[in-house]
Amino acid sequence: MPLALQVQQGFTKNQCVTGLRAAVGILEKWAASSEQACHVLRISRSTYTRARQRDPDWAVALDADQMQRISFVLNIHATLRLIFDNPQNVYGFVSMANDNEFFNGRTPLEIMAQGDMISLYETFRRIDALRGAQW
Template identity: 35%
Template sequence: MLVEIPRTVATPAVPEITVEEAAAAARAVIRLFEKWGLSDAVAREILGGLAPRTYARWKAGDPGRIDRDLATRLSLLMGIHKGLRTLFTDPERGYAWVGKPNDVFGGRAPVEIMAQGDIFSLARVRSYLDAERGGW
């Protein structure tokens, strides 16, 4: 006899990122960009073209309101970081990987792909790393 499994709701109980989660993610991404050795201009492009003053506030620890686009970018960046930490036992090699040319990206460095500014470029790098670590 078949028994139907109860379905779970598709929407999360907390539909938006909390202020605390946003601040933590912003701090983590700022530290990650430092480890990657990115200039402020490149970092701002990866975050969707943040204004210089807004990025300066982020670096000072005040991310302000994080909209859906920024939350998605932060999530993708954390996934990229996780993928690199899984693939490379030496964290420094993972940090360096983003700046090295890669045949998969047409000889361009992953950071160049991410700095194109669109969210799909971040997703492209994340998907590649997920596939490399067996995440698909």
Template identity: 30%
Template sequence: MQHARREQREDQGPQRLDMERFAPANRKRLSAPALRTFLAIADLWGLSEEQRLLMLGYPSRSTYHNWAKQAREHGTFTLDVDTLTRISAVLGIHQALGVLFSDERAGVAWLRTPHQAPVFGGHPPLDIVTNGTQDGLMTVRRFLDGARGGLYMQPNALDEAFTPYEDADIVFR
């Protein structure tokens, strides 16, 4: 009997964790730092206010400005799960660009350059990211995560300038 109860609790473990992750207290704790980070990335990427609103799920302008003010002043507010998920995707995109490109400007240029990969259809990834859907953000994040994992992505300037090693370059000691 005791064993059955323990199994039941173990089965509920992941569900309990998910509930805690989305709990209002946790979202309140994460909201201001998440939005401050989002604003810094949006500034780096040179996003317009309209693009920022679309990436956040299109809150009203007054709500967006209130969030930004509260975040900058280290105030407290609570973002909903959708908005935090969108910000998380932006953070993942930013991190992946930092891994894939030698400097921030190259990563921003990649976001703004049209690409022929089927997922982009000749459009810049920034168009997909700012289409207003969570799916657009996740599509670009998944593409970049795949590129980080070794799936094909067009070579960048460092790759194109790479000179392969020759046997004489290998030193055994």
């Protein structure tokens, strides 16, 4: 299992903020709406807004499920960077309709934004398989 997927208990608030801001930044580059980002990460609209503001004094505590979701976003991004050389594909892939069996014409972002962990995991697994990874 990729290192970032091994979610530990007891993250500090600073670790939570750092991970959340990284994930929100990636979701923004993927052109996710605020509603989609909130569903993917299972966070409130106010937490999403605060994460985008970059206030150095802001702190947040996230649960293991939320940190696991952040981990999936970071790992999907890392995998896309391994697969593609150009930023248009790295950041645009998740917004492109995909006709493969699992996606059935939907975008990976649409699948992830359903908000359940299985959809996020399965999206990661299928994108990771594009680089020849085996689970």
